Amino acid sequence: MSKALEILADNGLRKTVMxxxxxxxxxxxxxxxxxxxxxxxxxxxFERVDRITVYRTLKTFEQKGIIHKAIDGTQTPKFALCVDGCTEHAHHDTHAHFHCDDCGKTYCIDELEAPKVKAPSGFKVNSTHLVMNGVCDSCRD
Ligand SMILES: [Zn+2]
Ligand SMILES: [Zn+2]
Ligand SMILES: [Zn+2]
Known part of the structure; x- marks a missing residue:
């Protein structure tokens, strides 16, 4: 079984070609x-790609803990595969994201965790994001 089919099966998702x-x-x-x-x-x-289907599929994958939003400080939402440990409605993607100003690529920096921050009194933190931008390794060559 291909990795993609395995992921769908593991998450109880019906197999569609899309x-x-x-x-x-x-x-x-x-x-x-x-x-x-x-x-x-x-x-x-595919002959035709329905935007709504793609949108819904991304939503489903995100809810299932398969992909996460890679917050990169730009207006364009981007997504990446989750590492192990993400489950339905429980993401643990606290790693940093790097946005390259030259090529526009956004990388997951798995080895770098967003620091734990203490909110001002009266504020409740739901998530903290660590976003870096600059020039990526392949653009520096
Ligand atoms: Zn996740
Ligand atoms: Zn780059
Ligand atoms: Zn990421």
Whole structure:
């Protein structure tokens, strides 16, 4: 069984070619990807790509703990595969994200955790994000 099918089965998701196709894109990518990027990649594979279906699939994957939003300080939402330990409605993606100003790619920096912060009294923190921007390794070559 392919990795994509395995992930769908593990999460109790019905196997559709579209879900499988989208998962393959995440599995093949070492950067976070936008919905636009996903749609463009799928065009090679499918005759027509329905934006709503892609949108809903991303939502489902996010709810299931398969992918997370890679907050990178830009206006374009991007997503990346979760590491082990994320489950339905319980994400543990507290790692930093790096946005390259040159190529526009967004990377998950798994080895760097967002610091625990203490909120001012009266405030409740739901999430903390660590976002870096600059020039990535491949653009510096
Ligand atoms: Zn996650
Ligand atoms: Zn770059
Ligand atoms: Zn990430």
């Amino acid at each position: 879900r499988q196709g989208i998962l393959e894109i995440f599995l093949d990518s070492d950067i976070a990807v936008s919905q636009q990027h996903i749609e463009t990649s799928l065009v090679n594979q």
